[in-house]
Amino acid sequence: MSNKDILSQEDRESRLTHLPHWRYVHGQLCTAFKCSSAATALSFLAEIGTLAEESNHHPDVDWRYDTLFVTLVSHDVGGVSLRDVSMAEKISELAEEHGAQANLNITRTVEIAIDTDDRKQISETWRAALGYKEQEDGSLTDPYGRGPAIWFQNTDTPNNNxxxxxxxxxxxxxxxxxxxxxxxxxxxxxxxxxxxxxxxDPQGNRLCICTEAGRHDG
Incomplete structure (x- = not known):
């Protein structure tokens, strides 16, 4: 297997058993590390940056005071590869050196779903307003990874909400x-x-709690 090959679901789950600090969420390896202070988190962030440059493989890192949110995915192949597994292992080693603790309860991603019976009629409006990119499945994503993705749930009977x-x-x-x-x-x-x-909710508004289990994403 090449380092750039997308891992199968079976292989990915097997490798995750050796990555206790990480979870697979919506096509990415995700974690959140809580540090003892903002200064420690910033030092940890700098070392992740150095590691990324040395490996020529760059995770997305969001620094929030004493916590770093980290996601790994091989964008060039559209999924999780061995490069991501290797990088996750190295980041976990850095976390232990900095005394950072993984908090997996806060590793969540959010998408906005819109019921529609004609996706093409409305998707360009949302793309133009947000400056997003259209993906192969018709969903819209922020090219800078800041805003939530938007996907269009095709249905002949759109919900009132x-x-x-x-x-x-x-x-x-x-x-x-x-x-x-x-x-x-x-x-x-x-x-x-x-x-x-x-x-x-009690007023009829809906949301979905999604997991990787049962998804046929390879």
């Missing part, structure tokens, strides 16, 4: 999220579980 959020969480933690939703009064529909569970 056409907008909902898709919140992707690691499968290992999704039950905690669903329990929190139930305690908050949401109604849950498990028809698509575990790939997605539809939650409806």
């Amino acid at each position: 056409r907008f909902h959020l898709d919140i992707s969480v690691p499968h290992s933690h999704h039950l905690d999220v669903l329990d929190g939703l139930k305690q908050a009064g949401a109604r849950l529909n498990y028809d698509g579980a575990p790939a997605w569970t539809v939650a409806t």
